[in-house]
Amino acid sequence: MAEFPSKVSTRTSSPAQGGGAAVSALRPDLGFVRSSLGALMLLQLVLGLLVWALIADTSYHLYPAYGWVMFVAVFLWLVTIVFFILYLFQLHMKLYMVPWPLVLMIFNVGATVLYITAFITCSASVELTSLKGTRQYNQRAAASFFSCLVMIAYGVSAFFSFQAWRGVGSNAATSQMAGGYA
Secondary structure (H helix, E strand, O other): OOOHHHHOOOOOOOOOOOOOOOOOOOOOOHHHHHOHHHHHHHHHHHHHHHHHHHHHOOOHHHOHHHHHHHHHHHHHHHHHHHHHHHHHOOHHHHOOOOOHHHHHHHHHHHHHHHHHHHHHHHHHHHHHHOOOOOHHHHHHHHHHHHHHHHHHHHHHHHHHHHHHHHOOOOOHHHHHHOOOOO
């Protein structure tokens, strides 16, 4: 025991230059954008933006049905932006205690169901709330079309999220190498 201090090498270190803790820079993962999950999220963002922009340009506040469509479109658009940023900057890897495949699957299934209701509501209200051939009619009909496309995009995402959650077509090594998305 008397020789212990002479055999141990100690080294002291100081904090990084600048006096503060080192902060890792957020770098976007462009591989995510090229993945099926990233491409579907971008598609959902673009189509969702079209839905709520088309409805917002009409006098939607006069009809409660379009209030629901606006709520669904804007809410899911904002939540999709949050998920897109989380995955783009790989922040989901830092929050490893959250079961992201399960969270994403639940979100996509919920978004699909909400967009089904929004699509049906929007489509059923077009002829009741505007005259055929008018600008508002065309915008609301286009919003119905795009809400159908967004509904399909969320449905496809729900399917892929379910597969990722169940681990279909991958093993632990490939899912780690893929960064958590297909």
